[in-house]
Amino acid sequence: QQKAVIIGAGIAGIAAAIRLAVKGYTVEVYEANSYPGGKLSQFEQNGYRFDAGPSLFTMPQYVDELFKLAGKNAADYFGYQKLDVVCKYFYEDGTRLSAYADTKQFAKEIEDKTQEPAAAIIRHLANSRDIYDITNHVFLERSLHRLKTFLRWDTIRSILRFPQIDPFRTMHKANLSGFKDARIVQFFDRYSTYNGSDPYQAPATLNVIPHLEHHFGAYFPDGGMYSITQSLVKLAEELGVQFKYNYKVDEIVVINSVAKGIRAKGEDILADVVVSNMDVWFTYNRLLSKHPKLHPKKILSQERSSSALIFYWGINKQFPELDLHNIFFSADYQTEFDHIWNQQDIYHDPTVYLNISSKYKTDDAPEGCENWFVMINVPANNGQDWDQLIATARNHIMNKLSRLLHQDIGKLITTESILDPRGIENKTSSYKGSIYGTSSNSQFAAFLRHANRSSKAAGLYFCGGSVHPGGGIPLCLLSAKITAGFVK
Ligand code: FAD
Structure with a gap:
């Protein structure tokens, strides 16, 4: 054998x-x-269980x-369930959106709460599906390093439709021309972070990603x-x-x-x-x-993808307005990405992702409490003074969450653990602590x-x-x- x-x-x-x-x-x-x-x-700490890395x-x-x-x-x-609400979004201007998995409900939510017509969302998701149909066989499911891949009829058909995948302008430019409401441009730009990239540089081909969430769906595994x-x-x-x-x-x-x-x-x-x-x-x-x-x-x-800074917080309270996945957007996305990619540090108003698995798996936190996985995108490790950056970011994140949730979050934290790019590099041998290999x-x-x-x-x-x-x-x-x- x-x-x-x-x-x-x-x-x-x-x-x-x-x-x-x-x-x-x-x-x-x-x-x-x-x-x-x-x-x-995963790890456990003081009665809380945390998934250490992926959450979506x-x-x-x-x-x-x-x-x-x-x-x-x-x-x-292995069991899992489909989410009806993929993610909740909170903006600094007070707007709150629920991204329903159902496309029509999602488009209506956006039309009701912003200046963007539902039709623009439906159109964008249809475009996202087209990009998926063209790229899926060529870029995802097969090797790009095998002649056989390029001799297949579906590959040749995809190559003929190549301009449709929109590779020559940035994701941000495409979204800017597709939407009139800046909040929705930001909403769809965020998908570039799903593979650790920058919407102001990455090709609009990455607009394929929303299709994965809104067509195939987002799920929660029963056991976390x-x-x-x-x-x-x-x-x-x-x-x-x-x-x-x-x-x-x-x-x-x-x-x-x-x-x-x-x-x-x-x-x-x-x-x-x-x-x-x-x-x-x-x-x-x-x-x-x-x-x-x-x-x-x-x-x-090749340039590496971005990394992440995560605070795992045991929170001594439950927040009914929060869901499994929550995003608190920065007020200035472009400057935030400029800090990640050009200045290689952390912007004072980062977009905060908050995941709470105890919303679905209640024994992940003690009764009346929640296990918060609080993550921001940060540059890959290039020897920055992380201790200093983390201390500052921690305050900014706490202030932001306290402001948008109308609660003093600092007072609710009963236990804490932190993972930064150095930790990701050491624990999993990922060069520079990048979480998705090379950038796109x-x-x-x-x-x-x-x-x-x-x-x-x-x-x-x-x-x-x-x-x-x-x-x-x-x-x-x-x-x-x-x-x-x-x-x-
Ligand atoms: P890795 O998980 O990188 O594991 C490599 C393994 O190799 C490690 O166990 C390491 O110890 C071992 N190893 C390394 N060197 C040696 C050696 N010399 N000898 C023996 N063993 C060695 N993905 C999603 O789909 N959804 C998400 O929501 C998501 N969020 C993420 C959030 C964070 C904070 C992180 C860090 C990642 C996230 N990802 C997410 C990305 C996802 O986790 C990774 O793409 C995926 O798990 C990587 O798997 P891998 O098989 O490449 O191996």
């Missing part, structure tokens, strides 16, 4: 393990941490697909986000995959341009297939440092992401948010699918 070793038990590493086990491989997953999931992990769950079909592939009934392992990791690890173990925790890999062994295995804890572990789920930048710079000729220098010099600020970004296999070392493969097709849970799951598709 052939053997595969996987470096990292991030969500893509786990999915790749399942797919290779189904193919008949003996699979071992080597994970540096004492737990699986990488960014998709879309495209659950890619999780279900793994159970089906293994001949199991997904619902026996971490149950995605738990259920897939359970499936993998049932398929015979062995997870080795606290097992940091130091080297990928390559002889005569063939990956022969890995080196960890001073031992060589031989394998027919090596899959790195570790950030591709660190894979080359740490695990393949002896092989500079293998390094794809241009790809590794250029229209060529999709083509410059690392492929799912090495073109220079046979037997070496890659999956996860830093390689094709990109970051976020659904794309990471697709990356594992493309990777496994390469393995014979």
Whole structure:
């Protein structure tokens, strides 16, 4: 039986393990941490449970697909429910919007509360669907590094419709010409942050993202986000995959341009297939440092996505006006992004994302309390004075939430934990603490992401948010699918 070793038990590493086990491989997953999931992990503190990283769950079909592939009934392992309200939005001018999943209800909500006609929303979402239909097969579900992809009829049809995906102007410019109400421009510009990009630089192709929320929907896993990791690890173990925790890999062994295995804890572990789920930048710079000729220098010099600063707060009160996902917009989005991307610091009025899983999973917080995951977008780690930036941002965030919720939030915090770009980098080996690998600020970004296999070392493969097709849970799951598709 052939053997595969996987470096990292991030969500893509786990999915790749399942797919290779189904193919008949003996699979071992080597994970540096004492737990699986990488960014998709959880922790508990003083009676509160927090999902540490991702909080928005879309495209659950890619999780279900793994159970089906293994001949199991997904619902026996993993349950989730669709959200009627995807997110609540709060503006500094007092406007409050509920983004209903149902398109008509959502468009009506916007027409009722802003100057934007419902028809403009319907039109925008139809455009979003068109971009999805054109790009999905080419950019998401298949390898861009395989001739076969480009010889397919649906790819050729997509290429002929290429101008329709709007790659030559920025997302902000497109939204500015599509909407007359600045609040709605800001609303749709925000989707660029779903892959850590900047709406003032990223191509309007990213206007595909609202389609994922408003067509496919947003979901809440019954057991919280971490149950995605738990259920897939359970499936993998049932398929015979062995997870080795606290097992940091130091080297990928390559002889005569063939990956022969890995080196960890001073031992060589031989394998027919090596899959790195570790950030591709660190894979080359740490695990393949002896092989500079293998390094794809241009790809590794790509701009990184933004990072995040998160305050996990136990809150001694419940807020009926809040939902699972809440956004508190900055009054000046352009200046906020200028700080993230050009000044590389934190704007004094950042857009705040507040996730409260105890709204759905009540035992995530003690009775009468809520578990707040409070996140802002921040630059990747370039050696800024984070302690100083965090202290200042904490005050600004607390003032903003207190102002918009008419409560002194500082007085309600009973427990706190903080994650910043340095922590993200250390905990998951993500270069510069970027949360989505490379940024999508250029229209060529999709083509410059690392492929799912090495073109220079046979037997070496890659999956996860830093390689094709990109970051976020659904794309990471697709990356594992493309990777496994390469393995014979
Ligand atoms: P990672 O999670 O990056 O894991 C890689 C694993 O490899 C880690 O466990 C690490 O310990 C291990 N590893 C690294 N080096 C070694 C080594 N040398 N030896 C052994 N093991 C090693 N996505 C969404 O879809 N929705 C969201 O709402 C969302 N929000 C996010 C919020 C935050 C704060 C963060 C951080 C991310 C968010 N994301 C979101 C992105 C999503 O979490 C990631 O794209 C995805 O989880 C990355 O998975 P991955 O498979 O690339 O691996």
